[in-house]
Amino acid sequence: MLNIRRRLSTASTATVLILSCGFSLVATSSLAADAKLQTLPPALLVPGGVAVVPTATQAAEAYYQNERVLLGEYRGEQYAIVGIPLSAKPGLQTFTLIDAAGNEESLGFSIQDKAYTEQRLTIKNQRQVNPNTEDMVRIRAESAEMNAAFSSWDETLEPTLTMTAPVAGIRSSSFGHRRFFNGEPRAPHSGMDIAADEGTPIYAPAPGIIRSTGNYFFNGNTIILDHGHGLISLYCHMNTIDVTPGTKVELGDQIGRVGQTGRVTGPHLHWSVNLNNTRVDPAFFLSE
Ligand SMILES: [Zn+2]
Numbered sequence: 001m002l003n004i005r006r007r008l009s010t011a012s013t014a015t016v017l018i019l020s021c022g023f024s025l026v027a028t029s030s031l032a033a034d035a036k037l038q039t040l041p042p043a044l045l046v047p048g049g050v051a052v053v054p055t056a057t058q059a060a061e062a063y064y065q066n067e068r069v070l071l072g073e074y075r076g077e078q079y080a081i082v083g084i085p086l087s088a089k090p091g092l093q094t095f096t097l098i099d100a101a102g103n104e105e106s107l108g109f110s111i112q113d114k115a116y117t118e119q120r121l122t123i124k125n126q127r128q129v130n131p132n133t134e135d136m137v138r139i140r141a142e143s144a145e146m147n148a149a150f151s152s153w154d155e156t157l158e159p160t161l162t163m164t165a166p167v168a169g170i171r172s173s174s175f176g177h178r179r180f181f182n183g184e185p186r187a188p189h190s191g192m193d194i195a196a197d198e199g200t201p202i203y204a205p206a207p208g209i210i211r212s213t214g215n216y217f218f219n220g221n222t223i224i225l226d227h228g229h230g231l232i233s234l235y236c237h238m239n240t241i242d243v244t245p246g247t248k249v250e251l252g253d254q255i256g257r258v259g260q261t262g263r264v265t266g267p268h269l270h271w272s273v274n275l276n277n278t279r280v281d282p283a284f285f286l287s288e
Contacts, residue, residue, distance in 0.1 A: 083275030157228025169196030191272030220262025
C-alpha cells in the first residue's frame, strides 16, 4: 500500500499545505543526499522569488513544474528551496516530494502577485530585436545548449546559498522588469545587471564547477557555473572568459572580465542565479 498522508501545518518560513497524496508514478533513483546548508535564503513568495519550505519529512527527491528541486538539511531539518518562475500565476503552487520507497506527496505554497516595473531600451542593432531566420536557427541551438547546462544536477558539490557579488560595480535592481526593446515587448529581465568598466575582473561568487562556456547571440561571452543540487549561475556579455568547462573554482577565483558582447547598451555583467532551472532574483543570495 502507498503511504497516504494528509497534513496541514504552518511554519515560520512559509505557509505549507500538504494537499493531496499521489500514486507512485515514477521510480526513484537510489537515495539522494540532501545538500548540507549553512544558511537559508530569505523566502519571498512572488513570481521570481524563492520558497523555503520545511518538508517535515525525509524526502529523497522533489520536483516542481517537472524540474528537480534543491533539498537541503539546515539545523537538522529538511527544507525544499524552490525557485518560483516569473511566469508563475498568483495563488497556490504545488510541488511533489518523493520518499525513498517511491511514495509521492504534494506540498504547496501560496504566492502573491508582484508588479514589476516596465523598462524600455533602445538597441541600435535591429537584428538583436528582430533576428533573421539564420539568427533564429543559431538562437534555438544556443538556447538548447544553455538549457541543458541549467538542467544539470551535481551532488558532488555542496551548494552555498550565501554568495558574494561577482563584480565590483553599480548593481541594478532590474530583475523581473518587463522589457521593451525598441518599443517591442520581449522576455522579462531574468538577472541582475552590474555596471562596471570593460575589463573589470569577475570573480566566482561561490564555489562550483564551470559547466559550460560559449559565445551566444544575445548573451555574448557566457559562463554557466554549477554550484550543485540545481543551484547554477550565469555570467553574460563578458569581454574575456578566463576558465574552461570542467574547471573547479573556489569563491573569489577570477572567471572572466566585464565586456559588452551580445545584446547590450553598455559594458556590464548580467548575472543570473537559477534554482530548479528557474531564474530567480540573485539578490536573495547576496550576503551584503
Ligand atoms: Zn541583464
